[in-house]
Amino acid sequence: MLNGLIDGYTQSLLIFAGINVIAAYSFFLPFKTGQVSLGQAGFMAIGAYASAIMTQKFGMPFSVALVFGGAVAGLVGIAVGFPALRIRGVYLLLLTLGFSEIVSVIALSWDYVGGAQGFRNISFNPYTLEYVIAIIVVLLLFCARLENSSLGRAMDSIHQDESAAEVMGIDVVRIKLLAFGLGAAIAGIAGALYAHHATYMDSTTFNIMLGVEILVFVVVGGGSTFWGPLVGAAVLNAIPEFLRALREWLELVPVEWTNFYPMNRVYDFLHGFLDFENAKRLIVYGIILILMMIFRPDGLLTRDSVRRLRLPGWKRRHA
Amino acid sequence: MREPGEVCLAITGLSKRFGGFYARPSRRTLRGIARTFQNIRLFPHLTVLETVMIGEHCRAYPSVWRALGDALLRPPFHEPKAEGEMRANAIELLEFLGLADKQDNKASDLPYGDQRKLELARALATKPRLLLLDEPAAGMNPRETSELDQIITRIRDRGVTIILVEHDMRLVMGISDNVTVLNFGTKIAEGTPETVQSDPVVIEAYLGEDVTL
Numbered sequence: 001m002l003n004g005l006i007d008g009y010t011q012s013l014l015i016f017a018g019i020n021v022i023a024a025y026s027f028f029l030p031f032k033t034g035q036v037s038l039g040q041a042g043f044m045a046i047g048a049y050a051s052a053i054m055t056q057k058f059g060m061p062f063s064v065a066l067v068f069g070g071a072v073a074g075l076v077g078i079a080v081g082f083p084a085l086r087i088r089g090v091y092l093l094l095l096t097l098g099f100s101e102i103v104s105v106i107a108l109s110w111d112y113v114g115g116a117q118g119f120r121n122i123s124f125n126p127y128t129l130e131y132v133i134a135i136i137v138v139l140l141l142f143c144a145r146l147e148n149s150s151l152g153r154a155m156d157s158i159h160q161d162e163s164a165a166e167v168m169g170i171d172v173v174r175i176k177l178l179a180f181g182l183g184a185a186i187a188g189i190a191g192a193l194y195a196h197h198a199t200y201m202d203s204t205t206f207n208i209m210l211g212v213e214i215l216v217f218v219v220v221g222g223g224s225t226f227w228g229p230l231v232g233a234a235v236l237n238a239i240p241e242f243l244r245a246l247r248e249w250l251e252l253v254p255v256e257w258t259n260f261y262p263m264n265r266v267y268d269f270l271h272g273f274l275d276f277e278n279a280k281r282l283i284v285y286g287i288i289l290i291l292m293m294i295f296r297p298d299g300l301l302t303r304d305s306v307r308r309l310r311l312p313g314w315k316r317r318h319a
Numbered sequence: 320m321r322e323p324g325e326v327c328l329a330i331t332g333l334s335k336r337f338g339g340f341y342a343r344p345s346r347r348t349l350r351g352i353a354r355t356f357q358n359i360r361l362f363p364h365l366t367v368l369e370t371v372m373i374g375e376h377c378r379a380y381p382s383v384w385r386a387l388g389d390a391l392l393r394p395p396f397h398e399p400k401a402e403g404e405m406r407a408n409a410i411e412l413l414e415f416l417g418l419a420d421k422q423d424n425k426a427s428d429l430p431y432g433d434q435r436k437l438e439l440a441r442a443l444a445t446k447p448r449l450l451l452l453d454e455p456a457a458g459m460n461p462r463e464t465s466e467l468d469q470i471i472t473r474i475r476d477r478g479v480t481i482i483l484v485e486h487d488m489r490l491v492m493g494i495s496d497n498v499t500v501l502n503f504g505t506k507i508a509e510g511t512p513e514t515v516q517s518d519p520v521v522i523e524a525y526l527g528e529d530v531t532l
Contacts (some may be wrong), residue, residue: 142391149390150376150402151383157362157373164360169348169377169445178383224364303364 011129015197017237018132019190023210024217024229025139026187031223032152033179034159035084038211039096040187042103045206047073047188048195049113052122055196062125062196069192070185077184081177088162100211108203118202125196132193136230139186143226144312155179216285220292222299225306232300239284247274349377353447355438357454363427367418367437370426371409374444379405412440416470432463439470449480456487468493492516500524 006014026040051069054060060068080099087095113119125131146152157165158172166172195201213236221232250270258267292299342350353374362370379401380386389399413419416436421429426437435455442450452471456464464487471494475481485491491498492512500508500515502524508515515521 145390145393148398149386150372150380150399150405151386151390153365153369153373154376154386156365160362160364161360163344164356164362165373167344167348167354167356168374168441169345169353170373171345171377171383173343174383178387 006129012197013237013241015128015132015193017234018129018136019194019197020214020217020237021136021230021233022132022139022190022193023187023214024221024233025143026183026185026190027214027218028143028223028226028229029183029186030176030180031218032146032155032159033176034088034162035176035180036089036093036215037084037096037180037183038093038208038215039080039098039100039103040183040214041206041208041211042096042100043073043077043184043187044191044194044210045100045103045107045201046076046184046191048191048201048206049107049119050188051192052119052195052201053113055123056119056121062123065196066131066189066192070189073188073191074181074185077187078177078181080184081180084180085173085176097208097211100206100208104203104207114202116202118200118205119195120200122195122199122201124199125193128193128197135189135193140226140230147226151175213285216289218299220288220299222301222305224298224303225301227306227311228299228301235300236285236288239288243274243284247271250274345377348445348447349381351446351448352451353442353445353449354451355435355442355453355455357457359431359434359438361426361434361437361441363425365426366423367413367426367429368406368409368422370437371412371440371444372405374441375405375408375446378446409440409444412443415443415473416440432459432466435459435463435467436470439474443474443479447479449482450474452481452483452485454485455483456485456490464490 023040023044026043027037030037047069050072051062051065054065054068055062080096084092084095107113108116146155154165154170154175157168157170158175162172191206194205198205217233217236218229219232220236221230222228250267253267258264362373365373376386380389389401393399410419410422413422416439418433418436418440421433426434429437439452439455455471456467459467468490471481471483475494483491483495495512498508498510498512498515499506500518500521507524508518508521510518
């Protein structure tokens with residue numbers, strides 16, 4: 001459907017950005033109940049491998065495999081969620097980090113899914129972009145409804161003061177498990193979409209850095225409103241493209257302006273800096289994070305800015 | 320001396336056999352025991368009305384699945400019936416405590432005395448049969464304390480049993496039906512305020528021996 005409208009490069013770009021948005025929402029749901037997980041990449045891996053097994057080894061259609069991947073990741077998420085209930089803060093970070101590492105070691109050593117050679121020749125799904133857009137829309141609707149509901153309010157109260165919420169009769173255990181499981185299922189779906197677009201993955205595809213990146217999306221976008229993950233993931237995915245455009249503009253500068261000292265040095269520096277293909281990406285991420293923590297520690301969007309901008313869902317239903 | 324659990328047993332029917340008194344706090348609240356905190360613990364980013372509605376959540380949605388269903392499966396621009404009832408009850412409670420005009424303020428923006436009242440409102444929203452107040456007058460000025468005095472009496476008149484831990488003697492002696500005096504964890508006297516006040520052991524423990532004026 002969209003194949004005729006958008007060229008392949010842009011399409012691929014949008015798909016990876018969209019998968020990152022979905023992954024950001026998988027982090028956002030447990031975060032809404034105060035659970036910070038660095039292991040969302042692990043759940044993505046589970047969803048990716050489970051769905052790829054379904055399509056490649058059992059010949060299932062992609063839609064079935066997508067649901068299966070999400071379900072398996074969700075079930076594993078609930079299993080991981082139980083020990084996560086009693087653990088908070090830094091310790092929960094470490095637990096989820098460890099979980100993510102376990103998943104990638106299993107992927108590395110399990111020959112059925114390719115082992116060290118990686119999982120090859122996964123069937124390509126030509127409609128990934130449509131799937132991605134549809135899932136993001138569903139997630140936004142889901143979060144908007146949650147925001148205006150009693151359950152969403154209960155989740156917020158758990159985030160703000162877990163023991164006070166528990167004493168007020170909120171079933172903290174079930175709600176936290178539900179949020180963790182749903183988050184894991186969403187991550188699984190993101191992984192399944194990734195696997196059937198990239199058609200290849202190995203044990204390092206869903207590594208810890210990806211888990212950290214997912215966290216950064218939500219922290220930059222703002223974790224107190226459901227618009228945050230969308231904005232954070234979109235902005236951070238647009239930055240490489242933005243820098244690429246800057247670089248192209250830089251190349252339009254006439255040569256005679258820059259072929260003498262010190263302008264040639266300045267030019268070379270900028271040209272190298274805007275080259276986003278390498279590890280400099282992480283430098284930019286790092287700089288953004290530091291600036292964010294200084295100037296906007298609650299993220300680009302907070303509940304107040306959503307109210308001021310009057311984005312959909314800005315008003316809780318009671319008002 | 321009776322164990323603390325037995326009091327709760329008598330009032331709320333909690334049974335030790337099923338984990339009763341030792342159950343998770345949320346289960347205890349469901350069985351009708353609510354409490355406030357000595358050091359205020361409100362949800363800083365929720366509004367006053369939302370805070371009270373948190374207290375009602377456990378009554379409106381004892382099951383998480385119902386809550387999830389109501390959140391997701393309602394028609395667009397319609398709120399679930401339970402939500403409207405919760406809001407009406409919350410506003411009624413806020414009027415009862417004199418906070419109705421501040422319902423859209425952030426909980427953390429309220430002055431100290433109002434935050435205490437909001438804690439009471441949130442605890443009452445769980446529809447308790449037994450309300451435990453942990454030093455509710457701590458840090459209050461005399462005017463706020465006398466207001467609290469009236470509020471506690473009105474809560475009692477609603478049919479809620481109140482256990483109050485407090486060392487503001489004017490408050491305790493003014494509103495209590497029954498006073499228990501503890502000294503280093505040991506009960507030294509129990510009875511009406513008058514009998515306790517004139518009990519020599521109490522006077523000895525709290526004022527010292529051989530007081531002659």
